Amino acid sequence: MAKKSRTKSRTAQPLAEGEVGPRQPCPCGSGKRYKACHGAPGGAAPYVARPFEGLPSECDIVAMRELVPAATAPLTLKDDPERPVLLASLLPMAAPAMARESGQTWLGLQVQHSFGDPSRDLAAALQEALAAEKPGIVGLVEPPAEGPRLQDLITGDKLEVTVHDGFEFWIADLEDTTGMEAALEQANSAATPTARLTSVEAAYWTNVGTKEHLRWVMPEPEDDLLTALARLHVAGRDVLVPDSRFVGMFRAHGLLAPVWDLPLGTGAEALEEPADRFAQDLAEALADTSDLTSEQRAARSGLAGRQVTIR
Numbered sequence: 001m002a003k004k005s006r007t008k009s010r011t012a013q014p015l016a017e018g019e020v021g022p023r024q025p026c027p028c029g030s031g032k033r034y035k036a037c038h039g040a041p042g043g044a045a046p047y048v049a050r051p052f053e054g055l056p057s058e059c060d061i062v063a064m065r066e067l068v069p070a071a072t073a074p075l076t077l078k079d080d081p082e083r084p085v086l087l088a089s090l091l092p093m094a095a096p097a098m099a100r101e102s103g104q105t106w107l108g109l110q111v112q113h114s115f116g117d118p119s120r121d122l123a124a125a126l127q128e129a130l131a132a133e134k135p136g137i138v139g140l141v142e143p144p145a146e147g148p149r150l151q152d153l154i155t156g157d158k159l160e161v162t163v164h165d166g167f168e169f170w171i172a173d174l175e176d177t178t179g180m181e182a183a184l185e186q187a188n189s190a191a192t193p194t195a196r197l198t199s200v201e202a203a204y205w206t207n208v209g210t211k212e213h214l215r216w217v218m219p220e221p222e223d224d225l226l227t228a229l230a231r232l233h234v235a236g237r238d239v240l241v242p243d244s245r246f247v248g249m250f251r252a253h254g255l256l257a258p259v260w261d262l263p264l265g266t267g268a269e270a271l272e273e274p275a276d277r278f279a280q281d282l283a284e285a286l287a288d289t290s291d292l293t294s295e296q297r298a299a300r301s302g303l304a305g306r307q308v309t310i311r
Helices: 058-066 118-131 181-190 222-234 269-287 294-304
Strands: 071-077 085-088 097-099 105-108 136-138 194-196 203-207 212-216 245-252 255-262
Touching (some): 058 071, 058 085, 058 245, 058 255, 118 136, 212 269, 222 245, 222 269, 222 294
Parallel strands (some): 085 105
Antiparallel strands (some): 071 085, 097 105, 097 136, 212 255
């Protein structure tokens, strides 16, 4: 007779929304399983699924970190509102922060480390740069100790985001730019043309050469947003301009960002009115509490599986 297993059978408990299973890939992007990375006892710092929640313009911050090549936004410090601090999508050499000769402090979003809570990482880099006695780069080579998060250091209701054609802002406060020409040229050559729409929040048009996209970071809870998008998709109300196509979405820092493919030559200006109209339709769909039809349920299931690559 076969031996009975000594392992008792256990019923797997469903994961809560945003929760990561121990055998799933760690959301930090390390390539390890969660239980061997941010889920390990005494290991990496706890993973924060929605690190920028509560910050001014959370969706724009996610966009600047994940998909916008060159953009900046001034930050206002709670303890020193007059001190100039600039949040940037990318700094020279992907620096976490810089103390500038001009007296400004720069904080970078696109960095090479990932310690579980990007907001804590940003706060740690910002604090070091603010305390620096000499101009230079501030880096993080290990997880920062417990301390404030960015939400604790800055204030304001909304960020004023400026999207740049290139990285000339890297040298805008310098008198001598000798030796920086090659790095600037290389960075500019890798940046895709990008523009932020003005009619809605956190929607960015880009031209990647072979096609154009609209990528729109949205703050609504994932389940509610998927349901609303399914309603609009079945009704044919998710087409922004002729020959455009809603192709899916990506998840980043606890938020969903729907993505549209656009015909070449569309441009950002042509999207302003359609995006505003879609935002109104989406608000109406979000407020609809009626049961989904079978067609809408099928569309919702299909949308949930449409993951797109953002880089």
